[in-house]
Each structure stands twice: as structure tokens, then as C-alpha cells.
Amino acid sequence: MQTANTDPNPAQIAAIARDYHPPAATQDELVDARGEMRPVWRGFMRHLLALSGEERTRRLARADQYLMDSGVFYRQYGTAKTEGGQSVERPWPLSHIPVLIAQGEWQGLSAALIQRAELLEAVMADLYGENRLVAEGKLPAALIAANPEWLRPMVGVRPRDGHYLHFLAFEIGRGPDGNWWVLADRAQAPSGAGYALENRVATSRAFADVYAGMNVPRLAGFFRDFRDQLQALRHDPLARVAILTPGTMNETYYEHAYIARYLGFTLVEGEDLTVAGNRLLVRTVSGLRPVDVLWRRMDSAFADPVELNQQSRIGTPGMVSALRAQGLTMVNALGSGVLETRALMAFLPKLARDLLGSDLLMPNIATWWCGGAAERQAVLADPGRMVISDAFATGLPYEGPLQGLAASGLATADLAAKLASEGPRLVAQEAVTLSTTPALVEGRLQPRPLSLRVFLARTAQGWQVMPGGFARIGASPEPAAIAMQNGGNAADVWIVADRPQPAVSMVAPPSAAYRRVTPGSLPSRAADNLFWLGRYVERAEGIMRLLRARNIRLAEAGEAASPLLAAMDPLFESLGTKPDTGVPAGLLSTLGWAISSAGHVRDRFSPDAWQALIDLNKTATRMAAKVTPGDDAARALSALLRKLTGFSGLVHENMYRFLGWRFLTIGRHHERAMGMAANLAILADAKAPEGALDLAIEVGDSVMTHRRRFSLQTSRVTVIDLLALDEMNPRSLRYQLDGMAEQLRLLPEADEYGMPSDLTRAMLRLHTDLATTRPEDLTTQAIWALRGRIAGLSDLLTAAYLR
């Protein structure tokens, strides 16, 4: 952009300089050693400083609103003190000011990281192949043999496509000399690329106009090329690409679901998969379907409880067998975590010369493995600038101890003794000094430590670097404050180019022939969660309607209503709720289960619907604390019912009418039929107290219809007709059975070999029986029998599709 070379006005620069003081002896991204703004920042800062305080606040709020609307969160593991050891979902901590890097500098950095990716591939191939590096004395055998991430069952297992590594990340930081250093290699299952995308969308919303003018390359091309490569790695064109997640309790589950949705891949958990005939298969509602490429987002050792960690509850028995037989391609190969070993960094500079014939283009932080006598001497010679930690640690340097040894109070003699006895298990690294970058802190730009995660993917053209990255910004000037678990923030990274960048998107270029892709078959676990989501949401609605009716009567008639209220007790009991408070615990736990079911299928859900559900739950929880029984509760429940209808509307208006939707709908019909049958059996019973029939109509949300259809007095027959048999009433039993029959007919393999399945047969019989019943024949006993048969459908459905 033309204005990029124009300096901001000197008064503004002065204003920044007055408040902005990078720590001494570090680099700052924004200003140079003389306190002058670096050219790459000028355009952006001119824009930022031109905004009024109010306008700036509005723009930042726009980014936050985006993150909230799309439900971006991360999971923070609680400490015993704060959260009782539980983990909680936290809103995404975005630092709004992006990190700006000039394209020229970025190109050099990219070349260096591609070189490092090639080095890691070569080391990996050796560690799981010939082990020449150990045989030639280039790597100590002890460092590998004692390494928990070197997985012996994978030794000798060749990856099907010839490559062990397909997706890597490097954590880099800028040292005091201005050069970039590699702080850590991420080769196990790097996270953050999806969050980087979200950071980009949010940040570009806040700064839409300046973003458009700064020639910042888009991220979509990187993902598109990687997606195409994963598709191309399939041997069987009918098989699918899946993303393997450890599950909803994982720190970065949000990202797994997000990337699966973004790339159009199936998100699976270990128990969704099975291995047969050395092929990997996913259990779907249409039966077992092959998976040919698996992008693994869990640590290797958990992937197979038979050959790897036998304690794993999230793995797939036989995964290693399938890999051994080259039945699939895994991204990255199992065992790649060994490359993250902190002590390995001591050897990589020399290995680069041995394996690639060239020096590392970007150094990693100086590292000494204390298993060697010479290294121990080096550490003892200058302990002041060293940090000692576990040699096999795979965390980031700032997640370990940061204190230099000089500050740790360890006497030199003690240090020598420690090194001598535990040497092979220890690594010494130069203490990290990170550069600072501007962050807005209470409305002012403040320097904060920066570390940058850069992503590399192997594509058809070789390694490709994502043009941007995931920046971590410290919450305070301390380098330790950069870890997100410690309150650090995330920021977008803009590569600022001199010339306009080609527009790219995930959509295929116009030259490619248009092909309509049928959605892949639904994993059984996802179907199960959708079915139960439908049931729990409907159950919550049933509870709310009953509670509201109860509280209205309590408010109107008080004690006089007690026979009727007592008659309702068994209904609450069947829904697992005690109506003793305004918003009782049973309702809250039902909502909690709905959220838990929904959480497992977030990749199949609109963020709006998820947000609506979360919002409903929050409101209900808040109300539970203060609402009193009677009129207050009745009004609160009306408000909750409206919110719940909002969620149902979002699902039913927006969800694609495919298998997932069918299971959700079946669950909803099923639960509504169960609830209605119980209501009728109890409230329309001959012995039910005065007012029970009107209550049944009210709970069945059919007051108006009843009045219109039957101008005469409410009688048992009119109630049964309207709430059980009327096919036009969306609350009636008949309507639910119609709906279920319709959806079941459309499920895969509703017929077996041309014969209706057990489920289809049971459904048909039930449906016919109800359709041919007269209201006067539907006695209380007959309704209970019907309800039992409806319950049986759930078991048949589970046996046929959900296991």
C-alpha cells in the first residue's frame, strides 16, 4: 500500500515512544534500538493511531464478538487451588494487535524452516529405520533408548507413502541479536493452525480496511494444498480422510472440530475405528467404511492399546498392525514425538551437516545434553546463563523452569554432583530471551514477549510454510507469562508484502469440474450423540412445560391445588427431576447432558446453535440460584422455553437434512412420544384429580387447538383424540410416530436383503396399531403398553446403528 512508506505524524510517534519502553538488551518488533518505528509497522500504526479511542474500542469489540459468536475457546487445566483440579473452557484470549513481519524477512525464515523439516524427516527415518546415526556415533544410544517417545514397535515400520512427517510446527523467537532462533520442534501432532485461522478472521474484522491494503497473503491456500495432498495420499478413492481426536476433554478439541469442518474431513475418536484385514475402518450408521488417511491429533503412544500404551482408553487396537501392513497413511507417523525431545536439539546442528551437507539456516537455542563429560564441563563453566531441565521433556522452553542456574541457589558443587549422577536425564539450555511486540494493555501499547509458531505442511510441491502463524504474547513482561495456561494471549501474524497477493480460498478454482460431494456416512458415535442430543433437549422442554404448569397452579390456587400437584409427581420422577425448587437440579443436569452430547458433534453443528445451547444453560443456571416457586418460576420457565425454541429453530432451519439430522429428529420424536404417553397415562386416567385433563392439554401445548376443535367441555375422549391420535397436531403421539417412521425409512439399510429389519418391523406394527385405534379404546393400560413399545424402539435403533 502506498501509505505504508509514509511516516505517521511525528507527534504520534512521540506519543508512542513516551509510553512504550522495551526492556533493555532485548529486541523489539515495533521499534529499533534508537526507538524509531520499523518501516513494516508504519502503515498499520498510522491507521491505528488515526482511530479515535471510541472507534478503536468498537473495532476491537468486533473481533471479540466474532470469536464469541463462533464459539472459539480453549480448555484450561485447573490447578487444585483454582478449579478443584477440573479443566474449564475459557474464552479465546486474543491480543488484537497482529505481529507484523516483512515478506523479505519471512522468505528467509521459511527457507530455514523447510530445511529443518527436511532434517527432522531424515532423523526420523533413521531412528525408525537403520539407526545409522547411533551406529556412527552421531547420536548417543542412551539418549534414544531411554526416550519414552521412541516407540520400539514402530522400528522398521515403513510409512506407506515413504514420508514419516507431513505436518510440523516450529516455535521460534527472536534473540537479542535480532536473529530468529528455534525454541522447540513440534512434530507429534502440532496444534494451533486452526486457531491461527480464527485469529486471522477476528483480527482482520477489527482492522478490515488496513488489512485489505497491506498485501497480507491469505492462509486459505496453505490449507487447500494440504487438504488436496491428504486426499491424494489415499490409495482407495472410495475411502476417506479422517482426523483422529483424543476427545472433547482435550485442550485443543475445539481446533480438531474446527479443522475437520473447515477441510471437510470426518472427525473420529479412537473407539469409532476398528482394524480388520489390516485396513482401518470407521463404524458408521451405514456399517464399516474404510479410512485411508488419518491425520492424528493425539499423542502416538495412545493410538493403539495392544501394541503401544496398554493403559490407553482412547486408542484403536490393531492400529500398529495396520500401519505395519501399510494399510493406511498416518500424519504424522507414530513415534514422531521423539523429535520433540529437548536434548535432541544439542545434536541437530551437527546432524544438519552430516545429513543435509549444510549448516542450519536458523540456529536452535544452544543446548547441551548432560550425558557427556565434555557437555557437563561446558555447563559447569558458565552455569549463570543456563537452564537445566529433563532431557526428554517435549514441552516448550518457557513451560519448564526458566530460572537461570545462578538464580536457583544451587551451589556449583551440588550442581556438579547432580550432573554426574543424573547427567543422561538432564539437558542444559541457554536461558530464553524473547523479543517484545506491542500489545494493547488498558488502551496503551506496551511491549510484551513474543514467541511464534510457524506451520509447515508437506504438499504436492513439497514443504510449504503457512504464510502467517500463531503468535503468543506474554501477559506480563516475564517470558514465563507467554504460556496460555499462564494467562498469555494469542495474536495473528501478518506477512507484509510489497505487492498485492493473489486471492485464494478453499473453494476449487473455476477450471476444476464441478462435482457434488455427497456427505460421507455418519460415524455411529456421532449418530448416537445426535440421537441423545435430540432426546435431552426434548426432555428439557418436557420438564420445563410440566414445571411451568405446576408453578402456575401453585401461584393461582396454592394448597387447594395439592391433589393435582401430587398427581404430577410421578411425571417428574419419570424425568429424573424433583419439582421442589423453581429451576430444579434435574433440569440443569438434563441441559448438561444435552451440552455434553452436543460437544461431541461440534464439527456437525452451526456455531450459532451451539452458542444458543450454551446461553440457555447459563440462563438456567443463573435462574436456579434465585428463582422462587410460584409465579416467579412460571415466568422464568417461560423465558427458558423461548430460548430453547430458539435453539430448536436454529437446528431445524439450518441443519443439512442428512443422516445426522435424521438421528437428532428421531431422538426428539422419541422423547416427545415417551413424555406424551406418560402425561396421558397419568393425567387422562379415570381416577386423575379435577383439572388433570386441562393440565394435559396445557402441557401438550394444545390449548388453542382444543378450544377450536372441541367447543364443548373437555373430556377424556377429546383429550386422547387431540394428544394421542390427531395426525395434524405436532404434539400428538401419532405425529411423533409418523415422524419416526418417516426418518427410519430413510436410514441406510432399513431393509435387510429386501426384508424389513427388526427395527422397521417394530416401527410399522406400532404405527399401524396406533393409527387404527379409537380414542375410547386407548385406556390407561393401553397407553402404558404403547409407551413400553416406544421405549423398545430406542433399544432396536441402538442395536442397529449406534454401536
Add this chain to the structure above:
Amino acid sequence: MLYRIRLVIDYVFARPTGAGRQQFRILPANLPGCQTVASETVTFAPDPQERQVFDDFYGTRVVQAVMPPGLTKLTVTMQASVIRRSAPPEFDMSAPLADLPGQIALIRDLGPEAPHHFLPPSPRLPPSADIATFARSATANCTTARDVVQAMGRALHAEMTFDADATEVDTPAETAFAGRHGVCQDFAQIMISGLRSIGIPAAYVAGYLRTLPPPGKPRLEGADAMHAWVRAWTGAESGWVEYDPTNACWVAEDHIVVGYGRDYGDVAPVIGMLRLDGSQKGSHKVDIRPEGEG
């Protein structure tokens, strides 16, 4: 000595179980110079859906079977004829304890025989201060690695009571040691932990032991189930030696090797994922006799 070995593993499940993948490490090893398998068969009832045999990292042969769903009973039968030779070394050629670290460091190898695998803590054998203390005091007067192995094995045998009911398959070595009781698996793992604590690489050996003693000799403990003992690396020249702490003896021709590992987990006879919906009962029966007997 030519042995006939017969192993029968029986499972009975209270309820039908889902499909399951199982790995069995029960086949005798072929060891150049001391153990040769003349014949072997493994049969399953009912038949598995899939079945393969492969060598694991340590060279142990693994029989992998995928069992069909709806299983209520499973019987695995292994029969083999094995020729076992052994000449216990007469001289102590092992390294002085102080020389071991240097000798180990010189070995640039990560193959299954390399000592490096067997010195660090392993998944089931984290460092134990109690066992280390015991190991130090039991071997205080030893100079060579071989001395240490024997002293440690004898001391352990004297200290511990063989008790088939005191421990479970997952009982940590430290817990078994604290109770001073256990079975061959406990004896072996405690001894391995102790040897590692004083710098001797030590491996877990799974195998079989002849059921009936030779005439005039006492019956050995652990003969009616699969057995376990210890393999220790005693220096570049003497290499690996094997010792049975449950019976306080050097391993000779009464022991038949199935495989080696860092601890029980690497060479457990059955590893599997049979989904256990209900309770299951299992039993192992082993019968080993020299050819011509019984």
C-alpha cells in the same frame, strides 16, 4: 535336552464379548547355540477371524488373533518340541562394576541385544528407593558384575516368600517387595529394578520351566505356570547372563525362553482388548516334560 511343552489357556466369559484383538507371546524362542524349536502348533477354539505371527522389536514371536464377537469361551493351546542346551560359564569373565558405564557407552547399537534398552527405568519399573537400598546392601562386597547378579539373586530369594496369592499381575514391584512376597514375575521385576539401580542393564525373561525335576532333585517353584527370570548384561566380554531369583540358580537347561523385554509389559503372555462386559475367568496350565518321560 528335548522337551515337549503343552500350554493351555482357558477363558470363560460371563456374557458374550465383543470382537477382540489379542496378542500371545507364548511360542518358545529360537536362540542360536542354546535353544531350537523342533516343532510347534498354536490352536484356537473357536477359530479366530484373523491370525498372524510376527517378531516384535525384541525378536519375540507374537501370535496375533482377532476373535469373533459373541465369544463366551476361548481356549488357546500351544504345543512345541524344544531342544535346550546349556553350559553354565565356568569362569567369571564379567566386567568390574566400575567399568560397566564406560563399556556400555562404547556400544553404538540400538538392536534388541543392546544393553541401552535395559538400564533406564521402564514403564512398569520406575526407580524404587527401597529396592535400590536393598540392592546396595546385598551386593556391597561384590566386585564384578557377575558377582552382583548372583549376590542380588540369592539375597532376594532369601528375603522373599513365594506366594501365588499375594500379588496380582499389575502389582508394582515396589509393593511386592514391601510385602516380601510374590510370584516369579515379582521376583524377576524386583531383581531387575535392583540391578538397574546399581548400573547393571537387566531384562525380563518370560519362558517355561520343566514341570518335574530330574530324579533326586526338588521340584522347582513356578513350574505349573509360565515362568519368569532375569537377564543381566555383565560386560562387553561376557555379555548377557541369566539368573532365576525365584529358585536362586543360574539358568541352565531346565529353563526354556519365550522372549525378552524391559519388564513384564513387553513380554506379557496375553495382551488384548477382549471387551469385558462381564466377569471373566481365566486359567493357564503348563506341562513340560523331557521327551520319553510320562
